[in-house]
Amino acid sequence: MLRVHFTAEDLFNVTFAAEPLPLVELASALAAWQRTDEQAVFGRWRLRVSRELPGRARPLLDLLRPDGDNPEFVEPYARTLEEGLAAVREAGPLLTAAQLGRAAARAPGPASWLRALWDRDREAWDALDGALRSAHETVIAPQWPRIRQSFRADVAWRTRLLATHGIKACLAGTHPRAGWSGTVFEVDLPPDYEVRLGGRGLMLMPSPFWTGRPLLAGRPDGSHVLVYPAMTPLPLVGPGPAEGALDALLGRTRAAVLQSLVERRTTSEVARDLAISLPSVSEHTRTLRAAGLITTERDGRAVLHSVTGLGADLLRSGG
Known part of the structure; x- marks a missing residue:
């Protein structure tokens, strides 16, 4: 179960992300592509990605898994692709052996290139950069206007919901298994994860690709981000x-x-x-x-x- 403890100050410090972020959406998209839920909505989209995703991008599947619980360094909160790729590179020296062990244990393929990443091998990092660029060019860039349309529509709706019915209704509507126990926001699904916001607030970020339970991630300043499924998933967003x-x-x-x-x-x-x-x-x-x-x-x-x-x-x- 996901449990997020709010203080009174946190309840007054819930904000929305200003825009979708390219590498966060790429991570959500590749995770959603590997999932099997919501076939009626995502089935055709998954088939199309299977046909179009280039082999150069496939190593990303060792890092970006279908449960969305991915290494944070590969999906930085950066506004542009180039800023995001620079942030990924800068994270290299900070990666730990424990993070390598966890990533290798989850990877479906051999862990040799992951070990090369953690050893700061230049060819491995060039391969990661190329994989991110290639996947973004195929999966994200052509759909960016529709991604922004879904994102902005969800934020507009939840902003109104927040103003009319309060934060509890706003957050409870992010997932069918979401609810509240006092001032604790809960999502009754595994894995178990508990965090206390400690007055630093929470940023809400809808994703038109993500189909699983809301995902909680920490930010460098100590605050947290909640990524949740947007009301309109990408396959249902009109082309115009x-x-x-x-x-x-x-x-x-x-x-x-x-x-x-x-x-x-x-x-x-x-x-x-x-x-x-x-x-x-x-x-x-x-x-x-x-x-x-x-x-x-x-x-x-x-x-x-x-x-x-x-x-x-x-x-x-x-x-």
Whole structure:
């Protein structure tokens, strides 16, 4: 279980990242590509990445694993690719033997090149630089406008949620297993990890690629960042400007699902009315439920969904 202890000062010091960060998104994307969840949303995207990712980028898979619990040096909080690559290089002398052991134990391939990295071998570091550049060029750069659209829509929604319903509602909506115990934010999923913010606050960073539980990472100044799945994952972000506020936030199909649930409907009814598959409806309703926008209950064998007050408020504000 993830447990994050807030002080009163921390509760007043929750902020949002200003922009998505290229190497953080690259790490999230490569982790998401290796995962198997949310196939209805990410299945085609994963197949495309499998075809397009060049062999030069493959060594990154020894560092960036599907659970997202990756070495921090390879996903620095830098605003541009070049700043990020410079930060990766600068981290080399600071890597420890314990970090090498952990990375090698998790790597699916031979650990020889990881040992060369930790030994500060120039060819290994050049290979890492080339792998990051190649993967960024293939996976991130072509999608950057859509990544920013997803990021900004999520921040806009959660900022409003924070102002209207408070920090607890804002954070509880980041994952279906997230909630609060007093002033402790909890996500009831392994592995066990506990941190006390100690008055240094928390920065929130939505990722349109990440599909797992919220990830907590420390920053050099002692504060922490929470990376969580954006409301609209990248495959659901339209190729052009969204037609309305709801489309920008949720994606057209998910916005249509929410709109359809103004009246109580079963999963099958939503699939029939919107001409989409049952697995796709299930993925959309799971995310909408996690955000507190709909409720779901069973009536015999049927699964019934309906919009909540918060969801109705979002529909009104989105036109």
